[in-house]
Amino acid sequence: MRITTRIAWLVAIATTVLVSGRALAQGCVAAHSNQRTMDELVKAYDGGSHGLWSIHNLTVDIGYRVFNSNKYFIGDQEIARPTAVRNHQNIFDIGVEYRLSPQWSFIADVPVYDGTRNQLYAPSGIYQVSGLGDIFLGAQRWIFRGPTESGGNIAVSASLKIPTGINDATGSALYKGQIIKATADQSMQPGDGGWGFELGTQGYKSLWHRADLYGQGQYLFNPMNTNGVPTFRSQPGQSIMSVTDQYLYRVGVSQGVPKLRGLALSLGVRGEGVPVRDLLGSSDGFRRPGTIVSLDPGLMYNLRRTTLSVNGPWALYRNRPPSVPEIQNNTPNGDAFFADYTVIVSLSHHF
Structure with missing residues (x-):
């Protein structure tokens, strides 16, 4: 490879990593559930096939996301504020896939949360929450x-x-002049208290040389209405937390990098959020419905049985619509804090 060509590729890769590394997450309504890695959707960059690992193969994925939201939205309009809530979360996820046959796999996800929030409204204070999230167990075909x-x-x-x-x-929070123990904001809770189920799909289609069209989507159904946890909110119908549905999707194109074995770049669109109404069951109680649509650049590097992927979604559209209690009681549309960027990093190994 000519030196100038090599330098050009390295600059492009470094730019992608820097954009991703600076990224912060999308805010109070971002989905907590994890998204599957893309190593099954992109060709092995040394000329092999898509994710065709042997039967009884175990894959372990370690994922990481960062949330740091401070942009204030009502509806789809950003509103300037002299002070802002800063909601910072670290979300780790341990994913497991065990190949039972060429088509069937057992899958599991174990999330772990750690976050802080400087809440400015009563009960005001700095909340810190850490703990295990809701575990997912299932199968893929x-x-x-x-x-x-x-x-x-x-x-x-x-x-x-x-x-x-x-x-x-x-x-610990300040409420009516006294320090009390208050319930942390819904976005800080590692779990939602309800049983649910998630349906997902993913796929790929080969395009030109070492290029693929990829897509993923999943929807979390939470039939439970509310979980009985108080919110300290005075608005009608919002004193108890709602158990919300969530969704995630992404679609795009990946391209293996010529003469750089094991490396591929991708560009797509990613969306996530919480709907106003659940598809099953009632949707009472407090929730922050909302959606985020982002441009999603990324890179993947494969070395034998290990794949590193980094994505840096850049928010294009954010919206916080009114919730069911706000619609029913004709109260003002609630707000939400979002961020401009997010960072998603995962490391997968096939044993």
Whole structure:
């Protein structure tokens, strides 16, 4: 490779990493559930096939996301404020996939949360919450046995959400001139207190040389209405926390980098959020419905059985619509804090 060409590629890679490394997360309504890694959706960059690991193969994925939201929104409008709530969270996720057959896999996700929030409204204070989140156990099936003649495949998955995470964490706060133990904000709670289930899909389609179209989507169904945890809110219908549905999706194109074995760049669109109304059950209580749509650049590097991926979604659209209690009681539209960027890093190893 000519030196100038090599330098150009290194600059491009460094730019992607720096953009991702600066990224901060999207805010109070970002989905807590984890998204599957893309190593099954992108060709092995040394000329192999998509994620065709052997039967009885175990894959362990360590994921990390950072949330630091301080941009104030009502609806889809950002509003300047002299002071802002800063909601900072570190979300770690341990994902496991065990290949039972060429098409069937057992999947599991174990999230761990650590976050702080400087809450300015009563009860005001700095809240810090750490703990295990809700665990997901399920199965995935690829529709076609790979490799396929079309160069594409689709997988579907279903998981049970077990309410293992704490949903009533408290912090020290100032309320009516006294220091009290108050319930932390809903966005800080590692769990939601309800049983649920998640349906997902992912797929790929080969395009040109070492390029793929990829897509992923998942929806968390939470039939439980409210969980009985108080919010200290005085607005009608918002004194108890709601147990909310969540969704995640992303679609884009990946491209293997010529003459740089094991490296691929990707560019796509990512969306996530909390709907106003759940698809199953009632949607009473306090929730921050909202959606974030982001431009999603990323890179993946594969070395034998290990894959490192870094994504840096850049928020293009943010919206905090009114919740069910706000609609029913004709009260003002609530607010939410978002950030401009997020960082998502994962490391996968196939044993």
